[in-house]
Amino acid sequence: MMITQRKAFLYPRVSTDEQADGYSLSHQEDVLMRYCEKENIQVIGVYREDHSAKTFDRPEFQKMLNVVSKNKGIVDLILFSKWDRFSRNVAAAYEMIGRLRKYAVEPQSIEQPLDMEIPESKIMLAIYLTTPEVENDRRALNTLHGMRKAKKEGRYLGIAPLGYKNGRDAHNKPLLIPNEKADIVKWAFEELSRGVWDIDTLRRMVNQKGIKIGRSQFWSLVRNPVYCGKIFIAAYKNEAAHCVKGIHQPIVSEQLFDDVQDVF
Structure with a gap:
């Protein structure tokens, strides 16, 4: 057949x-x-x-x-x-x-x-x-938990913010390192704390000093606690959002950062 x-x-x-x-x-x-x-x-x-x-x-x-x-x-x-x-x-x-x-x-x-x-x-x-x-x-959950654990240890994950570069410590783990633009970032915080300039005027001054940055990006920069040595950890389940002390070198003091937030 x-x-x-x-x-x-x-x-x-x-x-x-x-x-x-x-x-x-x-x-x-x-x-x-x-x-x-x-x-x-x-x-x-x-x-x-x-x-x-x-x-x-x-x-x-x-x-x-x-x-x-x-x-x-x-x-x-x-x-x-x-x-x-x-x-x-x-x-x-x-x-x-x-x-x-x-x-x-x-x-x-x-x-x-x-x-x-x-x-x-x-x-x-x-x-x-x-x-x-x-x-x-399961892989995604493991990654999430791993990232939160690293942040709680004070490590910044992701692309370095302005004023820093991505580096590695002695154990080959990620570490933020201040770069050549760190002084400009510090100057911006100092000027903002004086309350003399409005934020957009100061942003244009920062542009003239060599950091090309838009309005929303500059606003995020001066409110980012990473610059005073802290790592932000988002809320997750029953754990509220909070900051921990980072292992990286801060560009500004915690007092200066708080002064700028008070000006806003």
Whole structure:
């Protein structure tokens, strides 16, 4: 008895933060092509997606879905490497699987194959779809906690503010170091504390001294406690926003910084 050759659309997908090895479109496509050659599956087309899988509102997927819906029988399969390439939303994935079935099309992962006729497969599908998202959330949470811990130790994280440069301490940990513009920043604070100049006039004077800065940026500068040696820690859960003593060298004294805030 002659076995009809199955036909498939290939669906490699990445999002902008998944360009690492193992997730690239070319790698996924190569793996899918070799699988089809081995399994004697005819490749009808390839839809390469660079979009998040939180919903199915993706340009290439919608193009593929449109072709499938208007050309019943054009393919039997939509193949992808892993289930999180298809979706990262369990409810949306179940709904789309049901919709594709109406077109006699089976979505299938070549690395995590499931027989959706078996009820228990739904449990495995949920695991495959949610595990990457849980891992991402855990990494994000670990990063958040790590950053808060570093700030509580007095370390400034991110691009150095005007008057400082990013450096490293003896333990190769981030450290703010005053640069050649620190004296101009200190002068600005001293002049503001006198209450003689309005802030925009003083900003223009600072520009003339060599620091090109806009209004909102200058306003943020003179209210930033980092210049008196403090690190601001934002509120989180039951912990109120507060400042801690930084390990970097302050450009102005705490008294001068407070005097400027009083002038405002």
